[in-house]
Amino acid sequence: MIGYFLLFLENISPLKFYMEKLTDKFIWKSLKEGDLKAFSVLFESYYPQLHDYGLKISKNEALTEDTLQDFFLYIYDHRENLSDLETIAPYLFTSYKRFLLKVMKKNAKLKHTDFSDEVLIDLKFTPEELLTNQETESFKNKNLANLLNKLPKRQKEAVYLKYYSGLKAKEISEVMGINYQSVVNTLHKAINSLKEEISIIKLFKL
Amino acid sequence: MIKKKYNTINDFLEDASFKNWVQQSNGTDINFWEFWIANNPDKQELVNKAKDLVLGISFKKNFVSEEKVAFEWKKLETKIQSRKAVPKRKLRFLKPMGIAASILLLVSVGFYFINQNTKITHKTNYGEILNLKLQDGSDVTLNSNSSLSYYKNESRKVWLSGEAFFQVDKKKTTNAKFWVITEDLSVEVFGTSFNVNTKKKKTAVFLEEGSIWLALKNGENKKMIPGNYISYSAKKNKILEDINLINPTIKTSWKDGSLLFDNLSLEKAMEKIEESYGYSIIFKDEESKNTLITGAVPITNIDICIKAIEKSVDVTIIKEDNSLVISKK
Incomplete structure (x- = not known):
């Protein structure tokens, strides 16, 4: 009977229902009122993205998962003090980044290494992550990954948030603490230099 | 554009x-x-x-699996709930004046011996759900606007008005029974899980697991098997419903904080909202009453509940004092 019960719940899944029907604003508001269900919706929608983001920054799965648990617990504990939000994504990305960096810095201090946020946020891309276009073989993917990794750190972060996490330019500007125009410029610079590099490689191949 | x-x-x-x-x-x-x-x-x-x-650049998105997310959520939920079980307020309370505390303890121990037979009552307001653990280890989830009482030395006999879901622990050694008593009937239990609802001037019992006996006010006894849903009114002196439920979740989903509607008319759905939240319902037009609704709404948050309904059927719901006014969009 209990098995059946769970099965049935999965079919109608109240959570999915909420997710489709509710806006960020309402989820946030209910979380502030202590609604655990709203919180689980928030968790389920953002955990995957934040997990990958954390992993990209820390390159350490255990650390990412531990900090995510602590981070969400922190949010729940401090829900009453949270300010009202229209969109949740930028807030979560920004706060989680800060949260993770704090822990990483603390760990680094224990090992007597010294570094700043700028050093810490150095994303690395692998050829496997890139989607192959019809005409490009894995060789070209490897090249593109190399090129991406050569970009300045800020550009890499913007590229990641835009094309991997799927944030809007406006949201990226909040996460990275720069204005909208800078995001667009940074992204464009990144894409342009990739294009140039690719055409140079093409020339040499010919 | x-x-x-x-x-x-x-x-x-x-x-x-x-x-x-x-x-x-x-x-x-x-x-x-x-x-x-x-x-x-x-x-x-x-x-x-x-x-x-x-x-831009196309990435293969390799997000963590749904199972992993569900697992991590369970982990977090457990942490949150274990935190709730130990309220911080208690600590603050304990700090000052140890002497006063010990006197209080002495007095309350004395009271305990004198008042072995104190009646304990748990009450819920509209929009509130309470999880209780009785002394014998049985779990009770008390729905909104309901009350449950028992005597301290006899927690396996409870009086219910409103709605509650019971998970009764079986006492293997003594085979002691568990009793739920309502205005209409008594439920006699060994170890099982079931739902009792006394709203709407009748008592409705749904058995999820195990087996129970109903002792109706008219002296009749009735055995229930899992899946049975029986409602009885002492005033009318008759069994109103005796059916097997195909979708039992509809009857018990409230204990997990949501009401499920499976192709239910909005009129019927709003009756349930009325029971849970205590708002009276006013329909501005007939057409809205008959709109069908499928989905789940929360039981403890009226704003989300309203929004969820508005999003899934084409109506506008306005909260006015103690009523919800529903009109077509």
Whole structure:
């Protein structure tokens, strides 16, 4: 009977229902009122993205998962003090980044290494992550990954948030603490230099 | 989309039809933008730039699995709930004046011996659900606007008004029974889980697991098997419903904080909302009453509940004092 019960719940899944029907604003508001269900919706929608983001920054799965648990617990504990939000994504990305960096810095201090946020946020891309276009073989993917990794750190972060996490330019500007125009410029610079590099490689191949 | 001005790169980036053109995914948008670009050669550079950004770089998104997310959520939920079990207030209370505390303890120990037979009552308000653990280890979830009482030395005999879900622990050694007593009947239990609802001037019992006996006020006894749903009114002196439920979750989902509607008319659905939250329901038109609704709404948050209903059926719900006014959109 209990098995059946769970099965049935999965079919109608109240959570999915909420997710489709509710806006960020309402989820946030209910979380502030202590609604655990709203919180689980928030968790389920953002955990995957934040997990990958954390992993990209820390390159350490255990650390990412531990900090995510602590981070969400922190949010729940401090829900009453949270300010009202229209969109949740930028807030979560920004706060989680800060949260993770704090822990990483603390760990680094224990090992007597010294570094700043700028050093810490150095994303690395692998050829496997890139989607192959019809005409490009894995060789070209490897090249593109190399090129991406050569970009300045800020550009890499913007590229990641835009094309991997799927944030809007406006949201990226909040996460990275720069204005909208800078995001667009940074992204464009990144894409342009990739294009140039690719055409140079093409020339040499010919 | 036609009258809009496109002066900055943002105007292009935020435009859905522009994205459709870049990705060549919508015929109308493709036609529109080919035409637009041909007529606005001065914007060509801006268009190219925006197009580059939209196309960008394609990643294979390798997000963690749903199972993993569910697992991590369970972990977090357990942490949150274990935190709730130890309220901080208690600590603050304990700090000052140890002497006063010990006197209080002595007094309460004395009271305990004198008042072995104190009646304990748990009450819930509208929009509130209470989880109780009785002394014998049985779990009770008390629905909104309900009350449950028992005597301290006899927690396996409880009086219920309203609705509750019971998970009774079986006492193997003594085979002691568990009793739920309502205005209409008594439920005699060994070890099982079941739902009792006394709202609407009758008592409805749904048995999820195990087996129970109902002792009706008219002296009749009735055995229930899992899946049985029986309702009885002492005033009318008759069994009103005796059925097997195909969708038992509908009757018990409230204990997990949501009401499930499975193709139910809005009128019937709102009756349940009325029971849970205590708002009276006013329909402005007949048509809305008969609209069918499927889905789940929360039991403890009226605002989300209203929003969820408004989103799934085409109505507007306005909260006025103690009533919900429903009208067609």
